[in-house]
Amino acid sequence: MFKKVLVANRGEIAVRILRACEERGVAGVAVYSDADRNALHVRYAAEAYHIGPAPSAESYLRIDKIIDAAKKAGADAIHPGYGFLAENDDFAQAVIDAGLTFIGPSPESMRLMGDKISARNTVMAAGVPVVPGTAAGLRDEEIQTEAAAIGFPLLIKASAGGGGKGMRVVRAAEELEPSLGAARREAKSAFGDDTVYLEKLIERPRHIEIQLLGDMHGNVIHLGERECSIQRRHQKLIEEAPSVAVNADLRAKMGEVAVRAAKAVGYYSAGTMEFLLDQSGNFYFLEMNTRLQVEHPVTELVTGVDIVKEMMSIADGRRLRWKQEDITPKGWAIECRITAEDPINNFMPSGGVITTLQEPTGPGVRVESGIYEGFEVSLYYDPMIAKLIVWGENRAEALLRMRRALNEYRIGGIKTSIPFHQQIMNSTQFMWGTFDTNFLQDRFSVTFIERPEMELSAAIAAALVAHGKGQRATVLPAAAGQAGSAWKRGAGWKR
């Protein structure tokens, strides 16, 4: 095993990885930008190295500076976390070229699975279902034939597309011709390119992903699925393991194709295959993330596997310690991403100093956090400041436990997503588990709930504090020499 690991990241995930190092008896090295000198990961690490100014392009994304820091520290391995350089194969290669170990997959498999087109072709060759569609650049007559083969409803998408421009939903054959014309005109005017392609429309899909773990000796297993359908603008906010939509058969089927595809590319380390699951239980490959995921803790809680420590073992060349049949998910886990955003105000980012912090604890509660009381949340980086994860014997217990834990969580000084999560946990659709990736957009809105008794308590508490101050101010000068008893005169006020 390595002697010293540099963590090329910040915030809660850097702390998570440093903790794994600590448990493994490996020294953990942090890196930090100007904005993060006082960040939790720097305080937690055994050593820390400055790598540049606050903007990530000048610090956390600088391959040269990170490798330089690793050399200065005498680290023998680098863990990239998620985000920043985690899926950058040039970084992985540079780490290897510097004579260090990259705690992650090989640069080749990152390259192969990182590109959407090559990933799609690779998994198709391994027999993984993908969303049916056509290549780009077909003529109108060809599109007519292909559309019939794919079936309706389908999507016309612009090759150069983005932001929904040049995109049309086609629900029946007779709509195809007018929609095609409209999509081409829109694409032409938006991108100067009217090339389009067709894709089957998966209505009200769920986002289900399979966690994979592979070693360098050709062994790959899956750790079951995660349900990540609660998303806002394609950003996941709540994750669960397992999923109410996946039974043992479907789990085995999805796991099996994901393992097969990973083996086909000789994949090792942790990785995740993301799928869309339609209402009839068909699933389609979306993309592969060749890294540790934000939501890995829910899988850890139901399988008992420490994914981060396992990544270290794998990078050290060791064999997986489990066979597929050893993995049996137990109970239910839910994760809420705590972000520095104001959910009542359209998720407006909210920076500032954390004036109060009380984290939930007790049975079945895990907090992955990058903040502390007095820490200043800067607007330079991702707004996610912590993750709250709970485990329960079943989904109902997990949900009630999450409500309890959210009720305990107190973050003062900034606005956070906690009220949003409280309202989701109280929504009947979430309780029933009947949601899909459109849930937040179409069928949920956060409202400000007035709590008059809380307001009254605040008014009374503030008045009593003011009263106490006034009493002390008037009593003290008169009571010189007998100050001991004077303190007690403040009615209802004891200090």
Place this chain on the structure above:
Amino acid sequence: MKYIATITPTGAPFGAGRTYELEVDEAGLTHVGGQTFNADLQAIGSLDLYSLLLDHKSYEVHVQETERNGYRVMVSRQGYEGYEVRVLDERAYRASQVSGAMAGGAGDSAIKAPIPGLVVKVLIAEGDEVAAGQTLVILEAMKMENELRAPRPGVIATIKAKPGNSVNQGDVLVTLH
């Protein structure tokens, strides 16, 4: 002693300040609008943290003095709520009412930039009458357009925001009379 507390929830999209009249008597009872409460406030360890037993109902309260007579209060009981509270004793309150009326400026509220960003649009003019919740300024930050709304009804006194200008967090954009 009689106190007047003006309170605004910080979580509200546009907070309407509410006013409470409170009286703390010799026996340690608190009277609020005809109701009497047994309010037992105990400091807990650190400077700003208190346990409040309000007729035996347990609350945890952070009370931070942010300015003279101004407090930031966070109340916790099954979740938490934040408030800005201004507490004046009866005499000071009456004095502030009088001086506020004379100066004409004491009742102004400033709409500040909650985050650094770029002013995209200013939707009002000086002297406009606005309703609570009406969008005043659109601020672009983190690639998103954010609407800044009137916290209460009023008349636009001054406009400092200019479209195309970058502003820092806390800069006053508009003042509302």
